[in-house]
Amino acid sequence: MQKILIANRGEIALRIINTCHEMGIETVAVYSEADKDSLFVKKATYAFCIGEAPVNKSYLKTDVILEIAKKEAVDGIHPGYGFNSENADFARAVKKAGIIFIGPDPETIELMGDKIVSRRTMMAAGVPVVPGSEDGTSTIEEASKLAESMGYPVMLKASGGGGGIGMVRCENEQALAKSFESTKARAKAYFGSDEVFVEKYIENARHVEVQIFGDHHGQIVHLFERDCSIQRRHQKVVEESPSPFLSENGKRKMYDTALQAAAAVNYKNAGTIEFIVDEKENFYFLEMNTRLQVEHPVTEQITGLDLVKWQILVAQDEKLPLLQTDIKSSGHSIEFRLYAEDPISFLPSPGKIELFEWNSFHGVRVDPGYESGSIVTPFYDPMIAKCIIHGETRNDAIVKASEFFNELKIEGIKTNAPLFYEILKDPEFQKGNYSTSFLTQKSFIAD
Amino acid sequence: MKEIISSMAGTVLNVMVEAGDEVTAGQEVCMLESMKMEIPVESQDAGKVVDIKVNIGDFVNEGDVLVVLE
Numbered sequence: 001m002q003k004i005l006i007a008n009r010g011e012i013a014l015r016i017i018n019t020c021h022e023m024g025i026e027t028v029a030v031y032s033e034a035d036k037d038s039l040f041v042k043k044a045t046y047a048f049c050i051g052e053a054p055v056n057k058s059y060l061k062t063d064v065i066l067e068i069a070k071k072e073a074v075d076g077i078h079p080g081y082g083f084n085s086e087n088a089d090f091a092r093a094v095k096k097a098g099i100i101f102i103g104p105d106p107e108t109i110e111l112m113g114d115k116i117v118s119r120r121t122m123m124a125a126g127v128p129v130v131p132g133s134e135d136g137t138s139t140i141e142e143a144s145k146l147a148e149s150m151g152y153p154v155m156l157k158a159s160g161g162g163g164g165i166g167m168v169r170c171e172n173e174q175a176l177a178k179s180f181e182s183t184k185a186r187a188k189a190y191f192g193s194d195e196v197f198v199e200k201y202i203e204n205a206r207h208v209e210v211q212i213f214g215d216h217h218g219q220i221v222h223l224f225e226r227d228c229s230i231q232r233r234h235q236k237v238v239e240e241s242p243s244p245f246l247s248e249n250g251k252r253k254m255y256d257t258a259l260q261a262a263a264a265v266n267y268k269n270a271g272t273i274e275f276i277v278d279e280k281e282n283f284y285f286l287e288m289n290t291r292l293q294v295e296h297p298v299t300e301q302i303t304g305l306d307l308v309k310w311q312i313l314v315a316q317d318e319k320l321p322l323l324q325t326d327i328k329s330s331g332h333s334i335e336f337r338l339y340a341e342d343p344i345s346f347l348p349s350p351g352k353i354e355l356f357e358w359n360s361f362h363g364v365r366v367d368p369g370y371e372s373g374s375i376v377t378p379f380y381d382p383m384i385a386k387c388i389i390h391g392e393t394r395n396d397a398i399v400k401a402s403e404f405f406n407e408l409k410i411e412g413i414k415t416n417a418p419l420f421y422e423i424l425k426d427p428e429f430q431k432g433n434y435s436t437s438f439l440t441q442k443s444f445i446a447d
Numbered sequence: 448m449k450e451i452i453s454s455m456a457g458t459v460l461n462v463m464v465e466a467g468d469e470v471t472a473g474q475e476v477c478m479l480e481s482m483k484m485e486i487p488v489e490s491q492d493a494g495k496v497v498d499i500k501v502n503i504g505d506f507v508n509e510g511d512v513l514v515v516l517e
Contacts, residue, residue, distance in 0.1 A: 100476070160487065165483075165485070185461060185462075186460075186485070189460055189461065189503075233484075331453065340482065341482075341484075347455065347486065348481045348482035348484055348486075349453060350455075350456060350481070350482065363500070378456040378457050378481045379482075379483055380483070381482055381483040382482040382483070382484070412462065447448075
């Protein structure tokens with residue numbers, strides 16, 4: 001490919017631009033009025049404003065994006081994560097325009113995008129799934145009956161949901177009744193369907209996922225796991241690899257199951273199989289993310305690979321650069337999502353970043369979306385940057401990360417950096433002893 | 448008259464009251480979205496809803512009036 005359009009913004013747009021430039025590929029950025037002074041706009045070879053700040057007036061405008069792609073004669077479109085990255089119609093429209101969609105087939109996106117259909121597909125492939133409803137429901141009577149049959153607590157989830165939106169833990173029938181209508185309304189508002197489903201809530205669970213990669217020549221490999229159990233409001237805040245919890249045997253079983261899941265849908269390009277793991281290392285399929293993920297740098301640090309480069313190579317029909325036996329993991333990597341938010345209330349904190357500086361030393365990687373002087377607007381997610389720290393051992397990575405945050409300078413807006421100090425010095429975190437309830441159990445954040 | 452004010456900039460995701468409704472202090476009246484986060488807006492006072500100043504999808508700034516109570 002000679003020229004790629006990046007249909008995204010912020011740090012992921014910049015991340016993709018950097019790899020494209022390393023590969024000698026020209027880049028086309030599209031941006032909203034609110035992002036006109038952004039880093040990714042400055043770094044792209046070409047940049048075009050596509051509309052107003054709200055995402056439905058800019059980043060989700062498929063027709064406008066395709067018009068620019070055709071005018072600029074790009075070879076491919078990289079969707080990043082979020083926005084149109086898991087929109088099968090977008091992928092189809094790109095293909096129809098004669099442009100390469102840098103991601104999996106639209107059919108796979110569609111199949112895996114519906115939580116109920118993907119559960120059924122995985123069950124048919126022999127992959128264990130969390131006990132839950134076979135079908136979606138839109139009546140409280142049905143949901144209540146299902147919850148009763150599997151026992152409380154349960155999770156109420158939007159069928160088309162993701163990213164922690166539209167998920168509510170219900171302790172009992174009253175809580176289910178209270179949350180049902182609001183969850184349906186949110187499901188409808190965010191995902192276009194008010195269908196929800198009920199799933200058994202697994203206590204003290206861990207969220208562990210496996211990065212997989214497939215090509216158009218029938219090869220699928222895994223790139224090890226990421227433990228993403230440190231979450232706030234069901235959204236990941238800290239991710240690490242290897243998982244400090246899983247045994248070697250548990251990891252092997254999970255890799256095999258992830259490959260089985262990927263093979264069941266003839267997966268191509270970068271994808272992630274997410275699992276929920278109980279205290280005895282039993283794991284269950286949660287969902288498959290048919291895109292590059294926010295936390296992909298953790299995998300890049302332990303493997304030394306560039307996953308965006310792999311995405312581009314696979315999209316242009318090349319074979320995966322390495323065989324499974326050639327892919328090695330080395331050391332330990334931890335990623336911290338630096339958010340523009342109040343460190344106590346965790347409410348968003350938009351505004352101007354007066355100063356943003358950090359000390360780069362061996363093993364430190366920062367993927368920024370902003371720089372000193374940037375304005376963080378209320379229109380998009382609150383992530384300012386990803387700070388990814390690699391050490392020879394987990395303890396080395398923790399010590400380095402503590403040093404990194406000690407020296408980080410960010411002024412003008414509130415951030416969650418103080419939370420990372422607390423996590424890093426917590427004895428249980430240091431032992432690797434944590435679950436998805438860690439932040440609420442430690443009272444670092446409100447439930 | 449008492450006004451329920453937005454404490455931050457964001458998009459109105461949902462309005463949970465209608466004109467004529469009686470609300471209690473602490474009751475959620477609106478749901479805003481800011482930086483992809485859902486933020487409920489609660490009424491500080493009890494009263495009857497006499498005016499709703501926003502619609503679903505509107506963008507509001509910090510300090511904007513969302514709902515007026517009597």
